[in-house]
Amino acid sequence: MYRRSCSAASAVGVDALAQIDRPVLERYLADLQATVSGQKTHGEFIGLVNHFFQTIRQHRWDDTLPTTAVFFAEDYPKRAKLLPRALAEHVMTQLEQPANMDRWHDPVGRLVTLILMRCGLRVSDALRLPLDCIIRDADSAPYLRYFNHKMKREALVPIDNEVEAAIAAQKQHITARWPDGSPVLFPQRTANPDGTKPLIDSSYRRMLNQWLAEVDIRGEQVALDPDGHLAEVAWAKQRLGRVTQALPNGFCGLPLQKTCPHANACLTCPMFVTTPEFLPQHRQQRQQLLQIVSAAEARGQLRVVEMNQQVLGNLDQIITALEADEPPGDTQAADAG
Incomplete structure (x- = not known):
């Protein structure tokens, strides 16, 4: 940033702060547009120089800097709209097929993925589930109890028998490995002697990427049998x-x-x-x-x-x-x- 700014200033004959005016800044903006347009550094180069000007005025390092030496909000490039992060419906249908779920070699990764699919939790919330995360209502229906960190409150979501059974099996595994108990359902496997550290995002994402490589989802449309189970699930998802x-x-x-x-x-x-x-x-x-x-x-x-x-x-x-x-x-x- 420093070399680019100095090069741009010397190219137009500027050798003192007093010579920096709006026309000079517009030449600098034109140079950025021609060289780094569309890149992340485009806005960063403008912001860093603007912050440099603000610091000079804040500490009164040089009072000769003109008041017009400032970048405005309109000078920054518009951020490109990000593509939707949601998966296409036919891709989710393929991922949820029992044959693909059975390709999980790691029961922990499979359970986390099952919870994400069935309950709609964020990865960070799912990985930090407490060991005793299932509660029941007056009719003995099971609910997953978790802490929604974005909303900063506890939340409940109904779960089915498959999720409940998988959580119970995971609790048995945790109790066997950490007899003194663990506060979390998914403890980190290494550097965690007392089982208090939850599984980190990168560990799960690594397992997820390995599973996705084996599943080999290509994003192709899947023809559903109108009388089959998947067709009923797709109908329900469309309505819900x-x-x-x-x-x-x-x-x-x-x-x-x-x-x-x-x-x-x-x-x-x-x-x-x-x-x-x-x-x-x-x-x-x-x-x-x-x-x-x-x-x-x-x-x-x-x-x-x-x-x-x-x-x-x-x-x-x-x-x-x-x-x-x-x-x-x-x-x-x-x-x-």
Whole structure:
């Protein structure tokens, strides 16, 4: 940076700070545009020189530096838009095939990948899962308990039997290797005598790259059997990808920018009335809401989280009221108030 700046200044006959004005800076910008346009260093060269000017003024090293010797926000190159990081649906379909998952030689890497796919966690959150990361609700349904470091709060996400069984097997392995116990589900394997250090990102990514090399995903479309299991999974993913609110009998796909006077309004309406016979629907809807909120938190969709948190709170109150012991023959109903 220093040599480039000095070369640019000498090329236009500048040998003192007092001679640096806007035309000189524009020549410098033109030189950068011609030589490093599109490169990361383009903006860095401008920022470093601008910071140098600010430091001179801050410490009053040379008061002859003109006030016009400054770069503006418009002088910096526009950052190129990054491509979406999400995998294509047909690629995920191939990765999730049992035959490809069975290519994992490392059970730890397989379990981490399974959690990422099924639960939507970030890699950093998954690797730092506590050893006792499974809790159960009143119906004994298993949930994965983890700390969402981006949102800085604990979160829950429902899990299936396969994930639950794999976590139980991992806990047994950890207990066998570290009899005194380990606070994390995935301890680092080396330089970790007491098992307190979690697996680092680079270790998992190395395992992941080895697995992907064996799977050899080429991004080709896969024809799904309409009556097969994968077709059902693809259908569910397509629908759930557009979910913003859970409803008692389905989901709401209304754009978040719009307000619907009816979708889920019953659960926040003081005129809403329900009875114990609807408890199964309420419990099912609560599980769906928890899944939506957890997935939205993991993706940073604060609007979706906000929309469903109030509904979830009212639903908890309704379920509690309906589950309370009532005198025989009492037909009093619970409301959303």
